[in-house]
Amino acid sequence: MRTSCRFAMAVHVLAVLAYKEGDRVTSAFLANSVNTNPVIIRRLLLSLQKARLVETCKGAGAGSRLSRSPQRINMAEVYRSVEAVESFATPARKPNAACPVGHCIKETLGRVFESAQTAMERDLAKTTLADVMKAVQASCDCGKKRDS
Amino acid sequence: MRTSCRFAMAVHVLAVLAYKEGDRVTSAFLANSVNTNPVIIRRLLLSLQKARLVETCKGAGAGSRLSRSPQRINMAEVYRSVEAVESFATPARKPNAACPVGHCIKETLGRVFESAQTAMERDLAKTTLADVMKAVQASCDCGKKRDS
DNA sequence: ACAGGTGTAATCGTTGAGGTTACCTAATAA
DNA sequence: TTATTAGGTAACCTCAACGATTACACCTGT
Numbered sequence: 001m002r003t004s005c006r007f008a009m010a011v012h013v014l015a016v017l018a019y020k021e022g023d024r025v026t027s028a029f030l031a032n033s034v035n036t037n038p039v040i041i042r043r044l045l046l047s048l049q050k051a052r053l054v055e056t057c058k059g060a061g062a063g064s065r066l067s068r069s070p071q072r073i074n075m076a077e078v079y080r081s082v083e084a085v086e087s088f089a090t091p092a093r094k095p096n097a098a099c100p101v102g103h104c105i106k107e108t109l110g111r112v113f114e115s116a117q118t119a120m121e122r123d124l125a126k127t128t129l130a131d132v133m134k135a136v137q138a139s140c141d142c143g144k145k146r147d148s
Numbered sequence: 149m150r151t152s153c154r155f156a157m158a159v160h161v162l163a164v165l166a167y168k169e170g171d172r173v174t175s176a177f178l179a180n181s182v183n184t185n186p187v188i189i190r191r192l193l194l195s196l197q198k199a200r201l202v203e204t205c206k207g208a209g210a211g212s213r214l215s216r217s218p219q220r221i222n223m224a225e226v227y228r229s230v231e232a233v234e235s236f237a238t239p240a241r242k243p244n245a246a247c248p249v250g251h252c253i254k255e256t257l258g259r260v261f262e263s264a265q266t267a268m269e270r271d272l273a274k275t276t277l278a279d280v281m282k283a284v285q286a287s288c289d290c291g292k293k294r295d296s
Numbered sequence: 297a298c299a300g301g302t303g304t305a306a307t308c309g310t311t312g313a314g315g316t317t318a319c320c321t322a323a324t325a326a
Numbered sequence: 327t328t329a330t331t332a333g334g335t336a337a338c339c340t341c342a343a344c345g346a347t348t349a350c351a352c353c354t355g356t
Contacts, residue, residue: 004237004343004344004345005237005238005239005240005344005345006344007236008236008237008238008239008257009239011253011257011260012243012249012250012253012257015249015253016247016249016250019248019249026300026301026302027301027302028301032244032247033243033244033247033249033250034239034241034243034244034250035239035241035242035243035244035250036239036241036345036346037345037346037347037348038301038302039303039304039345039346039347039348040344040345040346040347042301042302042303042304043303043304045302046303046304056302057301057302057354058301058302058303058352058353058354059300059301059302059352059353059354059355060298060299060300060301060353060354060355060356061300061301061354061355061356062300062301062302062353062354062355063301063302064302075260075264088151088155088156089151089152089153089156090153090156091153091156091157091160091182091183091184091314092153092314093182093183093184093314094183095160095181095182095183096180096181096182096183099164099180099181100167100288101160101163101164101167101181101284102160102164102181102182102183103288104284104285104287104288105159105160105163105280105284107287108280108283108284108287109156109159109160109280111283112159112223112272112275112280115271115274115275116223116268116271116272117268118271119267119268119270119271120264120265120267120268120271122267123263123264123266123267123268124260124264126263127260127263132253132256132257132260135256135259136249136252136253136256137252139252139255139256140248140251140252152312152313152314153313153314154313154314174331174332174333175332175333176332184314184315185314185315185316186332186333187314187315187316187317187334187335188313188314188315188316190332190333190334190335191314191334191335193333194333194334194335204333205322205323205332205333206321206322206323206331206332206333206334207321207322207323207324207330207331207332207333208322208323208324208325208329208330208331208332209323209324209325209331209332210322210323210324210331210332210333211332211333212333239345240345241345297356298354298355298356299354299355299356300353300354300355300356301352301353301354302351302352302353302354303350303351303352303353304349304350304351304352305348305349305350305351306347306348306349307346307347307348307349308345308346308347308348309344309345309346309347310343310344310345310346311342311343311344311345312341312342312343312344313340313341313342313343314339314340314341314342315338315339315340315341316337316338316339316340317336317337317338317339318335318336318337318338319334319335319336319337320333320334320335320336321332321333321334321335322331322332322333322334323330323331323332323333324329324330324331324332325328325329325330325331326327326328326329326330
């Protein structure tokens with residue numbers, strides 16, 4: 001399985017917004033942190049806006065900020081807001097209907113896939129943005145220790 | 149998130165092998181059921197061989213069969229044998245090291261991803277190939293009822 | 297009015313996957 | 327032994343998806 005990197009980028013963006021604690025942050029600034037293009041960030045922010053995770057103002061002096069506290073944002077929400085609904089892919093071509101297996105395998109697979117994805121999201125829901133921030137700071141501290 | 153359709157194809161292939169109950173089945177036959185090319189099936193079978201899920205004989209009158217009973221094959225094994233190890237993608241470009249978030253976010257994300265994937269595989273492990281066969285047959289029965 | 301930023305369309309390049317052909321190799325049947 | 331059959335594998339094509347980039351219209355605070 002492979003995701004797009006949108007989820008990783010989204011968490012990164014939200015972490016920066018959390019770090020900035022309510023200040024409005026521009027897409028250019030975020031793009032610089034993620035090391036990508038502002039347009040990519042803006043497209044991402046549109047998804048996060050729809051999910052009510054961020055608020056964005058237009059015009060001069062504009063930018064984005066979290067619309068909730070980091071404790072109230074969990075990874076499952078972020079994942080759902082940013083990734084395609086369909087997680088598992090089925091072959092493009094229809095299976096051979098004459099085959100007793102091919103005839104009915106698709107819906108059975110669908111149930112298996114759905115259950116697996118639900119399990120994954122339930123796990124993601126356990127981690128909040130605040131947890132991520134804490135872990136990031138801990139990592140950075142370790143890095144400092146190694147350097148010194 | 150989006151998977152390749154290799155997992156779906158693999159389950160389909162294994163289901164056909166289970167249906168054939170130990171008979172050697174050729175890649176051409178499997179390809180016809182999945183409605184794809186024999187080479188695709190052979191590439192898939194190589195992965196399944198490595199995972200000791202199927203046995204393949206070469207030469208005339210050759211083909212593949214399950215190396216265990218369907219009750220002893222679960223979806224997590226199939227998934228792992230066939231999908232890439234890395235499930236979640238991180239951006240191709242390195243985040244900006246000067247950004248306090250970008251500097252350390254990657255390993256934190258890695259842990260979140262790993263946990264989520266483990267949760268998913270644990271769920272997949274609950275379903276065996278035998279369960280899938282049962283569900284497929286039930287689906288087909290329902291179809292028959294609708295038709296009559 | 298203007299400067300700074302978002303929204304969005306259009307386009308390009310890359311990457312990965314499935315699809316296809318072709319050919320070698322192995323094993324069985326004759 | 328030889329012919330036949332089928333897997334292993336390389337080479338190549340096509341296509342879709344995604345990130346990257348440019349360009350421009352529109353909004354808004356100063």
